[in-house]
Amino acid sequence: QVQLVESGGGLVRPGSSLTLSCAVSGLTLAFYDWTWFRQTPGKERERVAFIGKDNAFAYADSVKGRFTISRDNGQRLVYLQMNDLRPEDTAVYYCARGLPPYTDPLSPREYDYWGQGTQVTVSS
Numbered sequence: 001q002v003q004l005v006e007s008g009g010g011l012v013r014p015g016s017s018l019t020l021s022c023a024v025s026g027l028t029l030a031f032y033d034w035t036w037f038r039q040t041p042g043k044e045r046e047r048v049a050f051i052g053k054d055n056a057f058a059y060a061d062s063v064k065g066r067f068t069i070s071r072d073n074g075q076r077l078v079y080l081q082m083n084d085l086r087p088e089d090t091a092v093y094y095c096a097r098g099l100p101p102y103t104d105p106l107s108p109r110e111y112d113y114w115g116q117g118t119q120v121t122v123s124s
Contacts, residue, residue, distance in 0.1 A: 096111035
């Protein structure tokens with residue numbers, strides 16, 4: 001049974017940092033691509049970071065230079081390091097497994113397994 005469990009969210013002030021973790025079980029993390037999406041009420045899920053099984057990276061323009069995705073295959077963890085957080089980063093953050101080949105790699109439909117999400121709130 002495949003499970004993805006996110007953790008590390010919380011309420012922080014602008015300019016702060018957080019590290020989200022995604023614990024993966026039921027499959028071999030190293031064999032797949034992994035992503036972080038985020039979602040706010042009334043909006044579609046937005047892909048913020050991607051790490052390929054070959055360690056290719058991609059970031060949304062809105063988080064480039066502030067967010068870093070990484071993976072620990074042995075520990076079965078996918079991380080999202082978030083620095084210089086802004087109020088507009090407030091969202092529920094989800095990790096997901098990618099299933100190439102991709103027609104639209106930014107679309108949540110291209111990703112099959114999802115965690116339950118972790119809330120990040122950035123507010124003064």
